[in-house]
Amino acid sequence: MADGTVAADQLRLFIERIERLEEEKKAIADDIRDVYSEAKANGYxxxxxxxxxxxxxxxxxxxxxxxxxxxxxxxxxxx
Amino acid sequence: MADGTVAADQLRLFIERIERLEEEKKAIADDIRDVYSEAKANGYxxxxxxxxxxxxxxxxxxxxxxxxxxxxxxxxxxx
Amino acid sequence: MADGTVAADQLRLFIERIERLEEEKKAIADDIRDVYSEAKANGYxxxxxxxxxxxxxxxxxxxxxxxxxxxxxxxxxxx
Amino acid sequence: MADGTVAADQLRLFIERIERLEEEKKAIADDIRDVYSEAKANGYxxxxxxxxxxxxxxxxxxxxxxxxxxxxxxxxxxx
The missing domain is CATH 1.20.5 (Single alpha-helices involved in coiled-coils or other helix-helix interfaces)
Structure with missing residues (x-):
């Protein structure tokens, strides 16, 4: 059971690292969309x-x- | 329970229709890939x-x- | 120049075969969408x-x- | 012509901003892949x-x- 808890913690840490990175990636994807929107507003x-x-x-x-x-x-x- | 069986049969029929269509779609996708391969073999x-x-x-x-x-x-x- | 024409005809034939297959594939994709719509209308x-x-x-x-x-x-x- | 140059510069700036952001996004996507690889190496x-x-x-x-x-x-x- 101790092992199970350790493994669960490790899995949770991996998942949480991925979730933080996914959020960062999404923020940058939003920034890219914003630049395209700004370009569009300028006629491109x-x-x-x-x-x-x-x-x-x-x-x-x-x-x-x-x-x-x-x-x-x-x-x-x-x- | 009779209703449950009827619903299960109906769901199964929908799923099976989709699966047959998915197979046909895959066969055509394979045909398209084949034409591209044939074109490539001809230098395109x-x-x-x-x-x-x-x-x-x-x-x-x-x-x-x-x-x-x-x-x-x-x-x-x-x- | 004769060669160029032959090659152009061959390329056109490949492209047209692909376009016909793409149309068939699209028709099947539409059929699949229709089955899902019908299933949805039945509560699935x-x-x-x-x-x-x-x-x-x-x-x-x-x-x-x-x-x-x-x-x-x-x-x-x-x- | 002056206008053309201004517009070209503005377009170039938009494109370069997008390219920098795309690089950042790619770096984060690589980080995510690395976390999954590390998790895989740990048996997940x-x-x-x-x-x-x-x-x-x-x-x-x-x-x-x-x-x-x-x-x-x-x-x-x-x-």
Missing amino acids: DPRIMRMVVRLRKMETHTRQEQDAILETYRTAIGC | DPRIMRMVVRLRKMETHTRQEQDAILETYRTAIGC | DPRIMRMVVRLRKMETHTRQEQDAILETYRTAIGC | DPRIMRMVVRLRKMETHTRQEQDAILETYRTAIGC
């Missing part, structure tokens, strides 16, 4: 900003290659 | 094909507007 | 039905083991 | 810990109601 399009954020995460040559292939496919398909 | 890039599929779902004027804004943002940011 | 809780669908997908012994561990953790944490 | 099951975290987020009476309905459905279906 959040959806397209997200595309730019994703493109900037890529290596330059990967992004250039993606641009080229996408352009080729769109021309081929006519869209 | 599945990830960029997915972008084209998404672009084709959009109304022409919405897609053109998105293209224009994305181009403006990328030029502004230099990426 | 769709969210909990989804849990049951997930549990039924598991092997019996895996589900029993999960039940036992979850019960242990909930007792330890007191929730 | 991360997947079931996640269930407990989700259950603890719920109001007590909502969780109790969910428990009761799930129990009823499982008995009815026999799983």
Whole structure:
């Protein structure tokens, strides 16, 4: 029973650490949403900003290659 | 108790209908994956094909507007 | 140039096959949603039905083991 | 042109703020993963810990109601 109590305490500590971190993560996700809202209020399009954020995460040559292939496919398909 | 049995049967029938549909949906998802694999074996890039599929779902004027804004943002940011 | 046309046609065929399959998949997803709606109209809780669908997908012994561990953790944490 | 430069700078500032926040969010997500790994190394099951975290987020009476309905459905279906 002593062991059970120790294990329960340990599990509780793990869960509580996770919950604190989840709260921090949620707070930052809220901050990100706020920046997009502020940008939107200034006339920017959040959806397209997200595309730019994703493109900037890529290596330059990967992004250039993606641009080229996408352009080729769109021309081929006519869209 | 008779009612309980009737309700259990009804619930089971709903669940079984959902399970059959989920199986059909999974089979189609597998077919889609197969087409992408076949396209890849023919030298196409599945990830960029997915972008084209998404672009084709959009109304022409919405897609053109998105293209224009994305181009403006990328030029502004230099990426 | 002839090659380019052939490749464009091949790409278009792949894209169109994917689009047809995506439509079929969407139709089935709509059917699933309809069954949940019908179940809800009969007094069942769709969210909990989804849990049951997930549990039924598991092997019996895996589900029993999960039940036992979850019960242990909930007792330890007191929730 | 001056306006264009101002707008470009403003967009860049928004994007950079978002990127910093995304990095912070990623760091916290990594921390959460680390806690689950540490718990796993201590013999706990991360997947079931996640269930407990989700259950603890719920109001007590909502969780109790969910428990009761799930129990009823499982008995009815026999799983």
